[in-house]
Amino acid sequence: MTAPLHVAPAERISSTSFNEASARTRVELLLDPGSFVEFIGPEKRQISPHLRIFDLPEQFDDGIVVGHGRLDGSPVFIAAQEGRFMGGAFGEVHGAKLTGLLRAARQIRSTPVLILFDTGGVRLQEANAGELAIAEIMRAVMEARTAGVKVIGLIGGRAGCYGGGGLMAGCCSALAVSEPGRIAVSGPEVIETNRGVEEFDSRDRALVWRTMGGKHRRLLGAADVFTDDTMQDFREAALDLLGLVGSFGLDKLKAEQMRLGDRLRRFGACEDAVDIWTAEGIAHAETVPELSADQFIALANRIGRTSRDAR
Amino acid sequence: MEDLSFQHRARGRAGGSRQNAIVGVVASGNLEVLVERTLPDAECRLEIKTAAVGFGEVWTAVIGDFVERYSPGGLRFSINDGGARPDTVSLRLAQAVRLIEEDGR
Amino acid sequence: MTLDNILASLFPGGHDVRSVNGVIFGSAVLRSGARTLVIGVADRTAIGVDEAIRLSGYILDSLDQGSGPILVLVDSDSQRMSKRDELLGLNEFLSHLAKVLIYADMNGRPTVGLLYGHSAAGALLATGLATRVLVGLPGADPAVMDLPSMAKVTKLSIETLQEKAKSTPVFAPGLSNLALMGAVHMVWNNAASLADQMEALLADMPAAHDRRDALGKERGGRLKAADIAERVGELALQTR
Numbered sequence: 129m130t131a132p133l134h135v136a137p138a139e140r141i142s143s144t145s146f147n148e149a150s151a152r153t154r155v156e157l158l159l160d161p162g163s164f165v166e167f168i169g170p171e172k173r174q175i176s177p178h179l180r181i182f183d184l185p186e187q188f189d190d191g192i193v194v195g196h197g198r199l200d201g202s203p204v205f206i207a208a209q210e211g212r213f214m215g216g217a218f219g220e221v222h223g224a225k226l227t228g229l230l231r232a233a234r235q236i237r238s239t240p241v242l243i244l245f246d247t248g249g250v251r252l253q254e255a256n257a258g259e260l261a262i263a264e265i266m267r268a269v270m271e272a273r274t275a276g277v278k279v280i281g282l283i284g285g286r287a288g289c290y291g292g293g294g295l296m297a298g299c300c301s302a303l304a305v306s307e308p309g310r311i312a313v314s315g316p317e318v319i320e321t322n323r324g325v326e327e328f329d330s331r332d333r334a335l336v337w338r339t340m341g342g343k344h345r346r347l348l349g350a351a352d353v354f355t356d357d358t359m360q361d362f363r364e365a366a367l368d369l370l371g372l373v374g375s376f377g378l379d380k381l382k383a384e385q386m387r388l389g390d391r392l393r394r395f396g397a398c399e400d401a402v403d404i405w406t407a408e409g410i411a412h413a414e415t416v417p418e419l420s421a422d423q424f425i426a427l428a429n430r431i432g433r434t435s436r437d438a439r
Numbered sequence: 440m441e442d443l444s445f446q447h448r449a450r451g452r453a454g455g456s457r458q459n460a461i462v463g464v465v466a467s468g469n470l471e472v473l474v475e476r477t478l479p480d481a482e483c484r485l486e487i488k489t490a491a492v493g494f495g496e497v498w499t500a501v502i503g504d505f506v507e508r509y510s511p512g513g514l515r516f517s518i519n520d521g522g523a524r525p526d527t528v529s530l531r532l533a534q535a536v537r538l539i540e541e542d543g544r
Numbered sequence: 545m546t547l548d549n550i551l552a553s554l555f556p557g558g559h560d561v562r563s564v565n566g567v568i569f570g571s572a573v574l575r576s577g578a579r580t581l582v583i584g585v586a587d588r589t590a591i592g593v594d595e596a597i598r599l600s601g602y603i604l605d606s607l608d609q610g611s612g613p614i615l616v617l618v619d620s621d622s623q624r625m626s627k628r629d630e631l632l633g634l635n636e637f638l639s640h641l642a643k644v645l646i647y648a649d650m651n652g653r654p655t656v657g658l659l660y661g662h663s664a665a666g667a668l669l670a671t672g673l674a675t676r677v678l679v680g681l682p683g684a685d686p687a688v689m690d691l692p693s694m695a696k697v698t699k700l701s702i703e704t705l706q707e708k709a710k711s712t713p714v715f716a717p718g719l720s721n722l723a724l725m726g727a728v729h730m731v732w733n734n735a736a737s738l739a740d741q742m743e744a745l746l747a748d749m750p751a752a753h754d755r756r757d758a759l760g761k762e763r764g765g766r767l768k769a770a771d772i773a774e775r776v777g778e779l780a781l782q783t784r
Contacts, residue, residue: 224772232776253714255716263674313635313665388597
């Protein structure tokens with residue numbers, strides 16, 4: 129639902145939780161006021177052709193809002209997934225909207241793309257189309273980046289960024305993540321179902337967050353910036369990343385190979401995130417989950433793992 | 440899934456100049472309402488696709504109250520419902536009207 | 545076909561391709577005289593951080609020293625499902641592998657995937673679906689999601705899912721469904737020489753331009769994707 133209309137704009141932006149906002153509200157409050165123009169909005173009724181086979185309700189925008197707007201005066205393309213519709217999962221139409229956006233960005237070259245991930249991955253009921261959409265998006269991201277386009281991922285929604293979404297996020301130029309955000313390939317329940325509760329207890333929320341959550345991803349360097357869960361903080365994080373991101377090329381891939389290989393060598397035998405954080409030189413690492421956003425950001429900046437010259 | 444549709448006469452035209460608006464999300468216990476200003480001033484139409492089958496009478500009552508209270512003349516409402524409670528439906532319908540009556544765009 | 549049979553049929557003149565702990569690596573000389581890098585996953589091995597980093601490393605080394613196409617042979621499980629792999633950031637390892645393959649394809653090293661066994665989900669995204677042309681061999685059984693897992697999540701019986709799968713190729717596992725989607729470009733004949741079929745493909749490779757959505761539309765498996773992407777593209781270009 130839309131936020132109340134009588135709150136002054138600046139207060140609204142700074143106080144609205146990114147995590148709790150709808151995709152539409154995130155777009156509205158992230159971009160400069162009134163600047164957003166939607167492509168294939170809900171009034172076009174481009175719904176999924178596959179959900180009726182499963183007797184499931186459709187959403188007019190198929191769970192993703194895409195379009196163009198301004199961020200601090202500069203043009204951006206934006207795509208925001210609605211994590212509460214079908215778990216934000218990629219279906220045929222949902223994916224195609226993002227594919228089209230990225231292909232256009234590649235042609236234009238000078239307009240960056242913000243992707244607000246909020247997804248469990250592929251939509252099961254359209255599994256083949258969803259998986260293929262993700263593959264096409266990954267290719268389109270890399271082609272756009274090769275043409276000089278900055279592709280920034282923002283992760284902090286309720287569905288997290290799972291499955292193919294996790295792979296897509298790994299293709300972005302840079303990522304910002306908040307405390308509620310999670311990034312992984314297999315979800316906690318899937319690991320538990322396949323490998324047993326000893327391997328991963330999906331109901332142990334602290335374990336889920338230590339393994340896949342925003343703070344761990346930031347400390348590992350799997351995300352570049354950690355941000356508090358407000359629209360204002362995400363907006364600033366997006367602007368920061370747009371200013372920091374460099375060009376893409378073979379040197380980045382080689383640096384990434386080294387970065388990931390180094391990570392494997394240093395932490396490959398660690399049992400738990402706390403062991404990794406301790407190995408990074410963090411005293412009382414078990415208290416990291418309790419740190420406030422500001423305390424954590426200061427800590428993460430001291431440790432300094434980012435993908436700035438890689439990814 | 441069940442399809443329902445309703446047509447009503449409204450006391451007057453809904454205010455504002457916005458051509459369309461959308462509220463809500465399709466999820467369990469929730470619904471989305473797309474409203475478009477496409478009808479003659481005194482008419483109003485609501486088309487519903489709902490995951491909760493067999494509640495036609497409840498929809499009739501909720502919509503009847505809504506039309507009486509808000510006079511949404513000229514508006515076409517298209518609803519995708521994930522099985523929301525009547526009070527949530529009423530809330531979304533009210534939000535939709537308020538949004539399309541907003542000034543600007 | 546077994547991996548050994550496939551390699552023998554692809555490279556009757558010999559090869560140095562070996563599979564170690566499920567990771568395939570080596571090279572061979574093609575009919576044309578060009579040397580091709582051969583990498584991949586064998587024995588239905590799950591792709592975790594250890595496998596992914598080795599594969600991306602082989603490709604990067606080859607980008608420096610080699611030339612010619614890159615062949616990706618696939619008989620994998622899904623991504624490795626483990627606490628350790630997720631803890632270490634498996635998503636980055638898998639996407640790095642896909643990125644390296646995509647980079648190679650965009651820079652003079654055309655990539656061909658050959659799906660000869662199983663593959664699923666994240667493993668498929670990082671290998672076969674990151675190549676320019678994905679070929680299937682009869683008997684390959686790729687899946688995005690297996691039916692028992694789908695049954696559990698959707699709370700529908702496997703029989704019900706199988707029944708629904710008769711009327712649409714959009715969710716059920718299988719080579720023919722992925723071909724209809726536009727993911728698998730062609731299925732080779734495993735009774736004929738794979739070297740012949742490879743030579744024909746390499747002589748007539750499509751451009752390095754992802755038109756899988758157009759293919760899916762032509763074949764009837766994905767009727768909306770290409771049009772939606774094109775329409776969004778048009779609207780986006782208008783903002784210039």
